Amino acid sequence: MRSIIAEFPEELVAHRERIAAFARDEGLDFFPVLFELVDFDQINQIAAYGGFPQRYPHWRFGMEYERLKKSHRYGLSRIYEMVINNDPCYAYLLADNAMVDHKTVMAHVYGHCDFFKNNIWFRHTNRKMMDEMANHATRVRRHIERRGFETVERFVDTCLSLEHLIDPHSVFMRREAPARRSDEDESDIEHQVVRYPAKRYMDRFINPPANIRAERERLTERREREKHKHPAKPLRDVLLFLLKHAPLEDWEADLLAMIREEAYYFAPQGQTKIMNEGWATYWHSTIMTRYALRDDELVTYCDHHSGTLASGPGQLNPYKIGLELWRDIEFRWNTGRYGKEYDECEDIARRRTWGGTRDLPEHIIGKESPGREKIFEVRKIYNDVTFIDEFLTPEFVEEHNLYHYRYDPATGRMVVVDRDFDKIKRQLLFALTNHGQPYIYVVDGNYANRGELYLAHKPTGMDLQIKYATETLKRLHTIWRRPVHLQARIRDEMVRFSFDGEQLQQQTISDDLPKPAHQV
Amino acid sequence: MVLKIQKDHQRFRQIVKGRIREDLRKFLTRGELLGKEGKHLISIPVRGIDIPTFRYGDNDDGGVGSGDAQAGDAVDANAEGIGPGGTEPGRHILEVEVSLEELADILGEELRLPRIQPKGRKQITSEKDRYSGIRQSGPESLRHFKRTFRRALRRQIMTGTYDPNHPRVVFERRDKMYRSWKTVLQPQSNAVIVYMMDVSGSMGDEQKELVRLEAFWIDAWLRRNYHGIESRYIVHDVRAAEVDRDTFFHLREDGGTKISSAFRCARELLDSHYAPGEWNVYLFHFSDGDNSSDSDSRECCRILREELLPAVNLFGYCQVASAYGSGNFITVLHDQLPNLENMTTTRVNNKDDIYDSLKAFFAQGR
Structure with missing residues (x-):
């Protein structure tokens, strides 16, 4: 959507240059920023699309659009500005705002851009997401042409039920050890056996050979056991596990991967909401009050600034x-x-x-x-x-x-x-923590040796909402296509919810039930 | 220019209307577009679809707020603010307060309610003030703060009395600006709403809350359509009596139900104060529909047919679900009084039904 409703006025260009110079002078370091002037309908569309001019077709964007539009038309709230994490940053100014608002928003936007560029949690986000989102839209449209609108839409719905099940920290570390050759196994175990430092003549007393042997056997045995465990450790990135192991068709895998990618892109924004908004506000306030504000704009500026706070x-x-x-x-x-x-x-x-x-x-x-x-x-x-x-x-x-x-x-x-x-x-x-979402892990991908999927909620003192959990479980089944289970603590009792495609079961966990490979 | 999102929007509207994707219907919500009327938050019905996810249940663990509250004070929290907020950055949102009139307009627009056409009676005109201008004198309550502040600030800077280190702005008489108004003439018609409620033992707190909400919106909508509307309240179990608004919503009685008592009481009220030629009359009756005897139900229908319905714009019967009783009064009304255009019946089982009920009552614009 390159249709700029008005030429970017010269006056705004001048203000933009001045404000960018002030921001740089104060030490802010940002990607180039492209501002666009848009009208209300356009900014509502962009906001409904999560800040992007293009997304794949889906009703949920329409829902958000309706909410924003009504909220604006009824005068309940209005969007002032939008900015997206991209290189270059794109930011949108509402065309019928006053000049002082434009200046404030621009100063605010430079604050956000500096944060996007420099905060470590954004380090691994895709800085060409603008293009990537457009590619996603094209790919989804292609799948729709081949598979039909409703088929694709239903599958996207299913994916959206699971989109929070990612592991935002995984981009900063290696969760899974690389595949090992068998001769490395031996020396690896030698490293893990605990030996206390001792002089040579004391060694067999401080590190008795029998203990060392027992420890080595224990580790080897655990390694053997883990070989049969799938996954080897509890996994937070449920989407990744599904991508690797669920019986998905190519187009389904493509959609799921896309939605996972978008979830990882948006995750740092949820992780830094307070810091990011505070930072941008700090900078618009500093830049406006020290440099950019004209005397006659003061009262309007104060009014709007206190409104946002x-x-x-x-x-x-x-x-x-x-x-x-x-x-x-x-x-x-x-x-x-x-x-x-x-x-x-x-x-x-x-x-x-x-x-x-x-x-x-x-x-x-x-x-x-x-x-x-x-x-x-x-x-x-x-x-x-x-x-x-x-x-x-x-x-x-x-x-x-x-x-x-x-x-x-x-x-x-x-x-x-x-x-x-x-x-x-x-x-x-x-x-x-975790954006207020529960921690869910894949703890067994071959539960009871029947190829069933077993998820577990890590108890944190709050219960899952049962109605939504079971509905999500049903949707998970359409991806896994074998029975799926969710373990959760409900009112101080460990419960297993199971769905086999027809029936939903809820059982208190007792010793009679097969145990999953891991516990969280 | 046609926006790309229109397609998504239309698709969403169709799902909401139930034309496609039946499987999503159970996730439909009455989303909250919150409006503030004075200190109270009021949610406006906007439909949404809640995609199921793994999430925490009701947050009875509370949250964190800021302000001058004392321990024990209630916070009208919809528990938003910090925490699981949106993931989009930099979406500045400014909230504004809404008046009751605007709320009613929003409701009307959401439910596509037609404006009420007052019955063709002699029209009385009344005067109404509209704020349309600014002037330099007026009562303090109409002072335009922002304009006054700007003038005072300008004067202080010009005369050099403004000290940036102690930015105190003091108004003088010549700084002050006031809103001014024009008087416009408006045709006025008189209207009265008579609320009747069953307060027998089977009506619990939950039912009362539904009635209170429904009555709030009925009030809001009718007040939007008429100026100078009056409200009267009648409660009944086996006997009926007129009460004030507060009693109406809080009175708790035991015992049986005789609906005809309320209808008689309403008729007496109308006879003595509200001549049908002068007034637009609205009658609403709330009950769980568990009338004591069939003979009383027949008597009710007689009173309605012969005495009440000819005199009123609308009689609305709203039956709330209750754990007790048969709730068959609504069926009796349907059987005995079919196809009457100024009588509407609705069932309300939970808060979501209220909007459908309102729509049923006011869809004809009576």
């Missing part, structure tokens, strides 16, 4: 908490409020004034300050979970009035429980 009761706005955390980190490192000495100081009055108060002189808060250096380092190597874990402090929770709420069975409402720091932090981390 507002949060209602029971809500925590990722823009707001992200921005405040970034500012807090910068301030703490500018005033030296970190390290052993500060952490161990119990004098509250001294802590409060440590290294100076909020009104720091210009040369300390500028672009070469230690605080700036720190936030650039943090934006490189953290994700939301490690970010909150490391930088959410009791002082921050107190200053920003955070509280913890939960369901109260007596009134049937959500009520505020308390402002306990540990609980708040735990709650936030839980909500962010």
Whole structure:
């Protein structure tokens, strides 16, 4: 969709150049950014497509489009901007926004682009995703021509039920050992046998040969046992396992691989929501208030800026908490409020004034300050979970009035429980871990030696929703084509759900049932 | 220009309408497009399809919010915000508040409700104020904050009293700007809604909640269509009495059910206050349909046919599902009073049915 509704006006070009220069001067490092002016219908389409001008045909994009369009038409909410992680970055400006909004959005977009380019969790994303998405669209259309619309659509539906079952960390490491030659086996086991350092004459007492022998046998036996296990270890990347081992036709494998690829592309964005939005907000605020804002635009800017940072009761706005955390980190490192000495100081009055108060002189808060250096380092190597874990402090929770709420069975409402720091932090981390999704593993691909697939939910204190779990299991069966099982803890009881193509069964796990190859 | 997404959109609409992909029907949801009316969040029906995935059940583990709340305060949380949010970055979304009038419009548009045509009676005109301009004097409650602020800021900068280190902007009288209005004449017709509810022992809290929601939307829609509407409330078990709104939704009684008592009570109310020639009358009756005797049900039909129906724009009977009782009053109405155009009956078993029920009541634009 290259149809730009208006020529990019000269005035905007000038602003774009100036803002990009300010951003570079402050140390931001981004891919080239291509801005496009679009109207409401276009931005709603792009947003429904997840930021891309082209996606494969599927009703769920239509659903999202309807929701966005209505939400906009009824004046409930409106989209200001969209930006996608690509080299070059593409960003969209809403044509009938005021000039001050365009400037804010552009500054915001440069913040996002810097984050995309430099944050390590984006390191392995495809920077030509724009082209890749267009290719996906073409491939799906080709399959539709050959197989029929509904056949393909049904299969995409099935894949979408499973799209979260990936292993976002796997791109950074080697989960599976490469295939081994048998003579390597021996020496590998020798490495694994534990030997304590000892002088030679003491060796047979510290590392008794009998023990070493027993250990070696145990390891060999385990290796033998694992050879018959499939997979060798519990696997989080269920989609990969299906791709390798499910009886898929070529076109089905192609669709599944495509959806898996897209899931891996989007995963880091879910992992860094707070950081990424906070970072972009930090930069639009810095660039606008220090350089780009014209006096007559001030009130409108403030109005819209505070609008994006507002949060209602029971809500925590990722823009707001992200921005405040970034500012807090910068301030703490500018005033030296970190390290052993500060952490161990119990004098509250001294802590409060440590290294100076909020009104720091210009040369300390500028672009070469230690605080700036720190936030650039943090934006490189953290994700939301490690970010909150490391930088959410009791002082921050107190200053920003955070509280913890939960369901109260007596009134049937959500009520505020308390402002306990540990609980708040735990709650936030839980909500962010694995993007709030349950951990599901393939624990046996040849369950009971009958070629059945066995998945397990790793218990984390919260139960799976049974209705959706069983429906998902049914869809999984259409891919595996043999009976499928899911093990989960429901109300403190281990339960096995099974679907064999006709009947859905739910059994409490007891010793009578065959055990899967692994447990999680 | 035709957008590519139109095809996906049409496909989605067809699935929702049930023309294709029957297998997806069970995943249909009444999505929430949340609107805020004052402090209350109200969800507007927008259909969606929820693709099943492995996910956690109801989050009774709560969440984290920010603000000045005390322990024990309720938060009207739809528990969004941080956590499993969207995966798309940089989608700035701004939320706006919606008035009750706009909510009713949205509902009307979603359910494709026609505007109500008031009955052809003598029209009274009334005056209504429309805010359309700005002027320099007016009551404080109509002060236009943004314009006033800008003028004050400009004046302070010009006179050099603005101090960037202490950015305090003080309004003076000459800074202030106020909204101004024009008075327009509007034809007005009078309308009254009479709500009747069965409060016998078989109506539990769940049923009451359904009635409350249904009544909220009936109110919203009719208020959108008439100005100066009145609402009256009648409760009954074996006897009926008029009560105020609060009692209506919270009263709990035991005992049997005699629906005719409510109909008689409604007739007396109409006779004494609302002459059918002057008023558009709406009657709604909520019950679990478990009337005490067949003879009483026959009596109900007689009252309806001879006395109530000729006088009203619409009589809506809404039967809520209950764990007890036969719930056969709705069948009696169908048998005894077939094909009456100003009577509509609906069944409401859960919250989702409310929208269908509203649609049934107001589809004819009466």
